[in-house]
Amino acid sequence: MAEISDFSIFVHPAADGGAAMDLAVDGIHCAACMRAIEKGLSSEPGMRSARVNLANKRVRVEWQADQLSPERILDRMEAIGFRAYPFASDRIESAEKREEKRLLLCLAVAGFAGMNIMLLSVSVWAGNASDITPETRDFFHWLSALIAIPTAAYAGRPFFESAARALRQRALNMDVPISLGVILALGMSVVETLNHAEHAYFDSAVMLLFFLLIGRYLDQSMRRRTRSVATNLAALKGESAVKFVSDTEICKVPVAAIRVGDRVLVRPGERVSVDGVVIEGRSEIDASLVTGETRPVPAMIGTDVYAGTLNLSGTLQIKVRAAEAGTLLAEVQKLLERATVSRSAYVQIADRAARLYSPLVHASALLTFLGWMFVGIGWHDSLIIAITVLIITCPCALGLAVPAVQVVAAGALFRSRVLLGSGDALERFAQADTIVFDKTGTLTLPRSGVLNIAAVDPELADLAGRMALSSKHPLAQALAKALGANVPVSNATEEAGSGVRAEIDGESAFFGRPALAGLEQEAEALALAMPGASMIGVRIGVRAALFAIGQEIRPDAGQTLQILRENGYAIEILSGDHEAAVAEVAAALGVEHFASAMKPADKIARLEALQREGRKVLMIGDGLNDAPALAAAHVSLSPIHAAHIAQAAADALFIGDELAPVAAALDIARRARQAMIQNLWLAVIYNLLAVPLAIAGYVTPLIAALAMSGSSVLVTLNALKVGWRRKSA
């Protein structure tokens, strides 16, 4: 059975018989990398163009379809020295990209229009102080109107649409007072221009839109960037499956190309990349990344298997199927739906502020109008002053207050290797006071390592690693990888099911089952101390050693948990693994509260109990069985290798072998929340100063312009603080 790879799902046609493909690339960071890739790929015959995007760490290639194949391009990339994998950009990402582009266009229109209007406005202000004729002033005002009205109609759409959505749901958000302010400012200015008045507020309306669009655009571009990094990481995992294209023919295809009903072959040592049921073969599988259980479970015809499990001993044929009633997947999905619905709708700080703020603003404008009417200056003048109050209170600073902080914080999180999914997750991170960890794959590393490496003679360990290279057994492969071995021992032979024999420096050597290495008693003793581990023995002549292979605790887990405890977080472990294995990890990390053998529903029940106590829970987990709990928790975090369904349920992802990003995320989130609240107070103070002036009728367009830009700059500077302190720390 010859095996070929098929990447056709990622290739899209280009003009004139060409084909194009997007590649996610690992490790591009300088001009030299860019040139190496572009030159290397362009020298390939049939290549039309290859262009690196450094910001997104991607390469776009276009080639003559009949002269080159995607496989050849990937091989070429590997020869150049970069790991690359094609991906199909998902719908969400392209939607985010379109939205980003739309906001940038709106921003550009508002910016250029604002410049032109300001040119006219400054002339009017200067003229009002000297000798402008009323005709010239009216002409300038009409010109401003000509620019401002179409601009607002175009660049104001993001706000008008969002305000309309909120009003339809009978709610108030920040965009309602913004839209109202812009529309009233324009309307009043037109009326004033008709009346040959001295002041018009066209510049205020457009400037307001410009500042607010900056906030929106930054927010959107950060979100899009996070998403593209996540897409890259997912693509670089290069998940593929070996699919039967006919009864005897197999083909390696990307997981994205697998459909329900396909038959897939999984060989020993390979990770299952699909959900399905075994239809042929018999094996043992390690389901620890799915259920948390570290002991291998037997698999035979009719056993359900899930993406992320590791096939240990025999070859399996799996039929791919969707979630069917009664499977773990179906149960998880049911719980997930319920958790998502029942999660109380969290109200963002900005929207809460808007709910308090909007009625206040509108009421003060109304009172101003009634007050002046009562004084008796006539309805026209009263209305003008009331609208000035609306314009001056229009939440320019308020609209920037929160997005500016979110953008800076998301950037700081990014540097701490945390990818934030949504802006409001930041606020929820800041509120968390209890952290619930999953054990397998979260507190421990997702791959196996040697647990007792310190107790083994380094020379023996080195030889054992080299002998392990000759074995196909997953445990031996894990050992070889963990020890960093890369030179196989010559004349080594594998005896299936027992181990590897070789001759080293005239001594007979054996690597494999502890009993065959004469280490049975030692293995039993070690197994008592390390209940989660599997044993491998090595004997070379008279020297012998035993390796305990298992999931290592993340290198800095103890330290990170210590920091979290010092910062006042309560910590718990909820694991699907058996009691002894969980107790061991809990003891090593000094965690008092833990529970083992938890089913997905048990985890949710525990989270709900904590929430009833008034705790805000941060759930950190990676398995399929954690997904409902991740969705049910106040806020959630997943390591990047997590099951797809868990990643989708989590609010943020963290990258790498360390647990430190968790502490960093919480720290940044707390500081960000603090900055948001400060910013909102700054906006309030600004209003306290400006509103009395407006109510008294002393505000001119010049004062409005100064106040607006001044407060926006102040709020933005305060937001930058979140990133600055991070660098000095």
Place this chain on the structure above:
Amino acid sequence: MNILVFLVPLALGLGLLGLAAFVWSMDSGQFDDLDGASHRVLSDADLPDRKP
């Protein structure tokens, strides 16, 4: 004030020109890779006497 007859259209025209230039540069993908552009400017690969 006759000078306004020239200056005002000129000012508006410059504004529109700026906007048009921005839209054009955005559509031609010049803002897609701001990090890469800052590196590319140092590269000699696009000089006429060398192979691109």
